[in-house]
Amino acid sequence: MTKLRARFAAGAAAVALAGGALFGTASPAAAAYDGHCGHTEFCLYYNTNWNGGLADFGGDISNYSGYAFWGTSYNLNDNSASAKNMSSYWDVHLHEAANYAGAKLEFNPNTSRSTLGALSNKGSSHRW
Ligand SMILES: [Ca+2]
Incomplete structure (x- = not known):
């Protein structure tokens, strides 16, 4: 259960990062x-x-x-x-x-x- 949650959170973060890059707002601090x-x-x-x-x-x-x-x-x-x-x-x-x-x-x-x-x-x- 905990592992599944962590995987979902990582996926959501990746989507957020991709979105940020698309609009040119990704910060170096994000990674x-x-x-x-x-x-x-x-x-x-x-x-x-x-x-x-x-x-x-x-x-x-x-x-x-x-x-x-x-x-x-x-x-x-x-x-x-x-x-x-x-x-x-x-x-x-x-x-x-x-x-x-x-x-x-x-x-x-x-x-x-x-x-x-x-x-x-x-x-x-x-x-x-
Ligand atoms: Ca790093």
Whole structure:
């Protein structure tokens, strides 16, 4: 019963997405946080070299507390070790503290970092 419901919900979401694309209103955020690092997203990984759990976002996140790597119970806050900016147009900044405060690391468009240097396991927010 639960599985059947989930399948129906996914089908409805797909229809909604297709409708949005048809009218040019689909937002990049629509496909975010689905465990797939898609075009236009900022993707954080639990391990270096883009391994382990993944958290994928299409918009700003002011506080990683409360987010887990997709499909896991590992909290995203102070836990990411590599990341990718999949946007072709926008810079994104990873910040050490919540609310885009503290030290920051810039990702230019289409930039991946296999390690996060001083921000390794310290990222708490990001903003485009
Ligand atoms: Ca995604």
